[in-house]
Amino acid sequence: MTEVAAARRSRFTAERAAELYAAVRELLGEVGYDGLTMDAVAARTRTSKATLYRQWGGKVELVVEAMRHTKATSAVDLDTGSLRGDLDALLAHDNESSMEETSSLMRGLAMAMHHHPDLRRVFIERIVEPESEEFRRIMRRAVDRGEIRADNPALDHVLHMMVGAIVARGLLENLPPTREFLRGYVDAVLLPVLAA
CATH class of the missing domain: 1.10.357 (Tetracycline Repressor; domain 2)
Known part of the structure; x- marks a missing residue:
């Protein structure tokens, strides 16, 4: 993971990030990767889409981090x-x-x-x-x-x-x-x- 990405993510508390990752995994289970959108994640987590992009850069990074968080x-x-x-x-x-x-x-x-x-x-x-x-x-x-x-x-x-x-x-x-x-x-x- 790049230092820039780590610095971006650091604005979220560990608890808030865990909640967001759980929501992403729930959405993946419900609609699959292709059906998952940043709009849906933003709505499910009551987070602005701009904040999601600022913290994770995009859908790929957010999904991978959500899966990595399960380890x-x-x-x-x-x-x-x-x-x-x-x-x-x-x-x-x-x-x-x-x-x-x-x-x-x-x-x-x-x-x-x-x-x-x-x-x-x-x-x-x-x-x-x-x-x-x-x-x-x-x-x-x-x-x-x-x-x-x-x-x-x-x-x-x-x-x-x-x-x-x-x-x-x-x-x-x-x-x-x-x-x-x-x-x-x-x-x-x-x-x-x-x-x-």
Whole structure:
């Protein structure tokens, strides 16, 4: 995120920004990305459209920040002493309701990104790349602790496996990912592959 954007956003209190991000996510759930307008956000949040543009620059930035705001913790803060513990702690920070909401919104945004390259670019820059780096940091710590061999070829695919499990849960079973499902996946698939 640029310093200019951060400075613009600083005029909103954390509580007010959280309310606004929640409203944006509600609107995304109701009308999807294409149906969401800055006018609708302004009306829902009783904020002037000019203020929204001044604070966030536009719809793409506002939507991405609203999605980024749902992330409860950073992997930088998680170091339980084991890979299993780190992954479990990462999963424990999201409640079932927020996981279901985020999963549903992400399905819609994934489709929108195919038609809106600017949304895809900003989403990758502000959410995918930082979260991927945090996940890689967890893996590096596990390698440093000797839990995973540094030359394990599965290391390059861990993030793909986790994302794949989340997507497949919705696609194959029409169910949201839950902590129980993801913990089971970690124990049955991810950890055995990494221990090989």
